[in-house]
Amino acid sequence: xxxxxxxxxxxxxxxxxxxxxxxxxxxxxxxxxxxxxxxxxxxxxxxxxxxxxxxxxxxxxxxxxxxxxxxxxxxxxxxxxxxxxxxxxxxxxxxxxxxxxxxxxxxxxxxxxxxxxxxxxxxxxxxxxxxxxxxxxxxxxxxxxxxxxxxxxxxxxxxxxxxxxxxxxxxxxxxxxxxxxxxxxxxxxxxxxxxxxxxxxx
Numbered sequence: 001x002x003x004x005x006x007x008x009x010x011x012x013x014x015x016x017x018x019x020x021x022x023x024x025x026x027x028x029x030x031x032x033x034x035x036x037x038x039x040x041x042x043x044x045x046x047x048x049x050x051x052x053x054x055x056x057x058x059x060x061x062x063x064x065x066x067x068x069x070x071x072x073x074x075x076x077x078x079x080x081x082x083x084x085x086x087x088x089x090x091x092x093x094x095x096x097x098x099x100x101x102x103x104x105x106x107x108x109x110x111x112x113x114x115x116x117x118x119x120x121x122x123x124x125x126x127x128x129x130x131x132x133x134x135x136x137x138x139x140x141x142x143x144x145x146x147x148x149x150x151x152x153x154x155x156x157x158x159x160x161x162x163x164x165x166x167x168x169x170x171x172x173x174x175x176x177x178x179x180x181x182x183x184x185x186x187x188x189x190x191x192x193x194x195x196x197x198x199x200x201x202x
Contacts, residue, residue, distance in 0.1 A: 072180070074178065
């Protein structure tokens, strides 16, 4: 089990505008790290969410093992309704989804900025696409986290590394595919999942 599941937000003008449209205030710092319980991490093909106001977003995922720093792809699935008044709460409400396959970061570090992040909804409809270069470098993120936390990003630690703007606003999605692709080699990390909405009852 990972020691932490966290997210680092790197704010862009477009991304801030998209969140502002949902009533979400900009982060107090960039990057801003959110601690999330390890029990929220999921690699399942179906996740349960409460209500209809949730959506995912593609992110690189860092995983520290005993011997390596690995990088994969995942989705920071978020409750948009609670995000409007507490981003930290919204991060804890939904599962954080990760693919099962990872690359050694050292093997792709020299071309990291060329990596492409993509998110497709049902029937391969594009939802997000952007270069990893638009995010903070993973090694920089880890260094900043260690400085702020005063401890090492040790074995078992996991971090979601921020996202790119959506192509046409933030919308609810039932079936999601996230990808991290390496244009130089043609290799792609991919994970597909769908959501099952639980009723909101009182």
